[in-house]
Amino acid sequence: MTIKNTLQGMFKFVVNAVLLLFSASCIFPILWMVNSALKTSNEFMQNSMSLTTHPYFQNFIDAVQSSGFLECFLNSAILGFINVVLTVICALVAGFFISRYNFRFKKAVYLLFVSGMVIPMLSLLIPVFLQFKALGMLDHRWTLILPYLAFSLPFAVMLTENYIRTIPVELDEAAYMEGCSTFKLLTKIIFPMCSPITAIIVITSFMNAWNEFPFSLVLINDKSLRTISIAIRMFNSEHAINYPLYMAALLVSILPILIIYLIFSKQIMKGMTVGAVKG
Numbered sequence: 363m364t365i366k367n368t369l370q371g372m373f374k375f376v377v378n379a380v381l382l383l384f385s386a387s388c389i390f391p392i393l394w395m396v397n398s399a400l401k402t403s404n405e406f407m408q409n410s411m412s413l414t415t416h417p418y419f420q421n422f423i424d425a426v427q428s429s430g431f432l433e434c435f436l437n438s439a440i441l442g443f444i445n446v447v448l449t450v451i452c453a454l455v456a457g458f459f460i461s462r463y464n465f466r467f468k469k470a471v472y473l474l475f476v477s478g479m480v481i482p483m484l485s486l487l488i489p490v491f492l493q494f495k496a497l498g499m500l501d502h503r504w505t506l507i508l509p510y511l512a513f514s515l516p517f518a519v520m521l522t523e524n525y526i527r528t529i530p531v532e533l534d535e536a537a538y539m540e541g542c543s544t545f546k547l548l549t550k551i552i553f554p555m556c557s558p559i560t561a562i563i564v565i566t567s568f569m570n571a572w573n574e575f576p577f578s579l580v581l582i583n584d585k586s587l588r589t590i591s592i593a594i595r596m597f598n599s600e601h602a603i604n605y606p607l608y609m610a611a612l613l614v615s616i617l618p619i620l621i622i623y624l625i626f627s628k629q630i631m632k633g634m635t636v637g638a639v640k641g
Contacts, residue, residue, distance in 0.1 A: 399609040406606050421610035425597075430585060431611065434593035439618065441506055441589065442571040448507070449514040449567040450560055454553055456515075457522025462534065472523065478516030484576060491580050501584045509577050514567040525559045526552065561629030565622050572619060590615050 398406055400417040426432055460472050490509060494500050529552065537547045553560075575591040582588060588596075597611050623630070 395609045395613055398606055399613055401606045403604050403606055410605075418606070421606050422614060424607055425611040425614055428597060428607075428611070430588065431593050431597065433586060434588045434590050435615070437587060438572055438590040440503075441510065442568045442618070444507055445510040445514060445571040446564050446567050448511050449518050450563055452511070452515060453518030453522045453563055454556060454560070455548070456519050457526050458548060458552055460519070461523045461526040462531070472519075475516050475519040478512065479520070483513060487576055487580060490577070494581060500581055501587060503587060505581050505587075506571075506574075506578055506589070509581070510567075510571045510574065513574075514563075514570050517566060518563045521559050521562060522556060525556060529555055558629050561626035565619075565626055565630065568622055569619060 394411075397414055398410065399421050400414045400419070402418050405414065405418075426435075456475065460468065491500075494505065499505055533551060534547060537551055542550070573591060574589070575595070578589040578592055579595075582592070594611060594615055597608065
């Protein structure tokens with residue numbers, strides 16, 4: 363029994379050590395970016411791995427004040443917000459009707475949504491560009507909304523349709539018996555119960571819009587309409603030597619994602635574990 367306990371203890375130690383090393387490997391790049399962003403350019407060139415002795419916060423100010431950076435930041439924030447709102451509304455409505463009602467071509471409609479998850483995004487780049495060019499839809503503030511919504515909906519519809527299936531149909535029947543309309547049923551009962559899934563949709567759809575690069579590069583040529591991903595790429599070419607300034611710009615660009623995750627972290631955990639609890 364003693365040998366068995368010893369082997370189990372060694373096994374747990376090895377597993378914990380491996381997990382600790384893996385966690386450190388994930389956290390280290392972010393910590394290195396923060397440390398590098400607080401250095402001057404000369405200090406970084408002398409030793410990129412050393413800890414900074416005198417934090418230089420001017421890099422963050424210079425990054426934000428860099429030409430076009432703040433404007434691109436706001437463009438991405440607006441696009442991300444619009445994409446989140448449209449994706450949440452469309453996904454919840456589509457998921458509700460697909461899960462609750464039987465109609466002709468129901469399976470075909472659901473497969474049409476889900477098939478978007480297996481189509482490579484880059485394979486649609488040239489067809490979308492040609493269609494947008496023919497329709498005069500290039501270089502507008504709403505140009506990227508349609509592609510972003512199309513890329514976010516498949517995953518969102520799949521989540522909501524499967525989650526709403528776990529909500530008892532008796533709730534719908536009781537609501538209808540009390541004179542509740544379908545609109546009130548959605549807004550007062552179904553949607554509030556979908557808050558864990560909604561949190562996941564919010565962060566994934568915002569990340570899709572915030573991190574997207576190829577479509578914003580091809581469909582937008584106007585400098586005033588560029589997104590943050592384009593600004594980071596241009597920032598790198600304009601400030602290729604000043605690495606601390608570039609690291610500061612990268613840290614500023616990931617702040618919205620971190621803030622959204624912190625706001626919805628509890629709901630995201632509920633959404634990830636709800637399937638395991640249901641059984």
